[in-house]
Amino acid sequence: MKNNAIEAGKTTAITSYILGIGVFIAMSMNSEDKNAFASFHIRQGLGLTLTFISLGLIISNFDSLMISAPMWIFVFVLWSYGITSAIKGETKPVPLLGNYYQKWLINIS
Template identity: 85%
Template sequence: MNNTIEKGKTAAITSYILGIGVFIAMSMNSEDKNTFASFHIRQGLGITLTFISLGLIISNFDSLLISAPMWIFVSVLWSYGIFSAIKGETKPMPLLGALFQKWFSSIS
């Protein structure tokens, strides 16, 4: 188990670089499928898509009272995910993590 975590840690951490990091991590994990890296790739993909979706919706409003909570929400989830990867844990993010695992279960 520890060997799996160590081998997949770089890809897991890379997956949290919003936007391109998920695709880099997917290519890093394409040869030897690592379950630890796959878990964090699904979490990273979920947070990236959440960020883009909320950003598209909230960009229609020109209000700091609406955009600030989105930034805080995404930042908290991102921090939780990346620190979980650094510590070698596979705990889903609060609120959405379990859904990300279910929705992106085909990504391994």
């Protein structure tokens, strides 16, 4: 990927990791001029958001810190990896699930 394309999409890529609303803001920022770097990170950010919501819905049925703490740590580690990758200008998928996010969310800008 060209360096100028990475620089042009870096703000959008970083915005996509603001869980929840950030993905939708990044999608609107990337709607006119499609940037491949930003699109990659939008898919990663959306995947992380969906994973967070899904795990949260499942784990909220249990009232135990021993069950919910690992979920928060897992999501935080993946989020940290993703946002660090966006800041550095790299297109490395998040561990474990990143390749699946790219495959499942291929139609997302």
